[in-house]
Amino acid sequence: MEQVKPYNSGASKKSEVEDMFDNIAPKYDLLNHVLSMKIDVAWRNNLVKWMKKDHVKEVLDVATGTGDLAIAIQKGTDAQVVGLDLSQQMLNVGVIKIKKLKLDGKISMQKGDAEGLPFEENRFDAVSVAFGVRNFENLTKGLAELKRVVKEGKSVYILEFSKVEGFLGPFYMFYFKNILPKIGKLVSKDNRAYSYLPDSVNAFPFGEKMKQILLDTGFSNVEYKKQSLGIATIYKATK
Numbered sequence: 001m002e003q004v005k006p007y008n009s010g011a012s013k014k015s016e017v018e019d020m021f022d023n024i025a026p027k028y029d030l031l032n033h034v035l036s037m038k039i040d041v042a043w044r045n046n047l048v049k050w051m052k053k054d055h056v057k058e059v060l061d062v063a064t065g066t067g068d069l070a071i072a073i074q075k076g077t078d079a080q081v082v083g084l085d086l087s088q089q090m091l092n093v094g095v096i097k098i099k100k101l102k103l104d105g106k107i108s109m110q111k112g113d114a115e116g117l118p119f120e121e122n123r124f125d126a127v128s129v130a131f132g133v134r135n136f137e138n139l140t141k142g143l144a145e146l147k148r149v150v151k152e153g154k155s156v157y158i159l160e161f162s163k164v165e166g167f168l169g170p171f172y173m174f175y176f177k178n179i180l181p182k183i184g185k186l187v188s189k190d191n192r193a194y195s196y197l198p199d200s201v202n203a204f205p206f207g208e209k210m211k212q213i214l215l216d217t218g219f220s221n222v223e224y225k226k227q228s229l230g231i232a233t234i235y236k237a238t239k
Ligand SMILES: C[S@@+](CC[C@H](N)C(=O)[O-])C[C@H]1O[C@@H](n2cnc3c(N)ncnc32)[C@H](O)[C@@H]1O
Pocket: 014, 017, 018, 021, 062, 063, 064, 065, 066, 067, 068, 069, 084, 085, 086, 087, 090, 112, 113, 114, 115, 129, 130, 131, 132, 135, 136, 137
């Protein structure tokens, strides 16, 4: 798989990704909701609806960023949630939001790396990642870690961008490659972050290919649901 990095500075993908999210953290939530016209909220809620069937008590949200999925999971399932992310600046924005919502007793946020999770095996009733796996430096290692910390018979839920197929594909791709990066650059003041987004999505596996990667990681069953004509996909991979 081609490795797409944010800045091509010569540093590792992991350190570039951490720097990029530290840079855009203050504007991340605003841009997310404007650029997706808030459909991202519906996608996270669909993941929570799916997860709710598992009657979860303790959930790990990896690449939690500013905590939107962690918050949606807590509200939707009443589970205790741990949010983990590489970027301290993203976590700082999340901590303020969580305090405002008075959810600080239910959600804890910590800095850490998905490719070396600081938790014992078989700990969580579910693990989630929204828009995170595409940024992992070593996808196979990250997915294996998600599998390691979820309980036997329980599931890892992954929400990630995919590609719109069919006649609407080129229209969406025009927006994604030409309009979105310009708005992103203007608001975030980061030259690359919002062109890295379509570049990294285009190089990332989705659908059957992603399902096969999850099966190769050792999950026993993988299902997926396309969201909004395939702009994004939710994968449920069961250990
Ligand atoms: C696009 S944001 C998604 C944030 C959040 N999940 C959401 O739905 O809005 C991707 C996040 O993944 C984090 N990330 C990337 N690689 C990571 C890794 N190896 N370990 C932990 N977090 C990582 C970044 O720091 C960033 O906050």
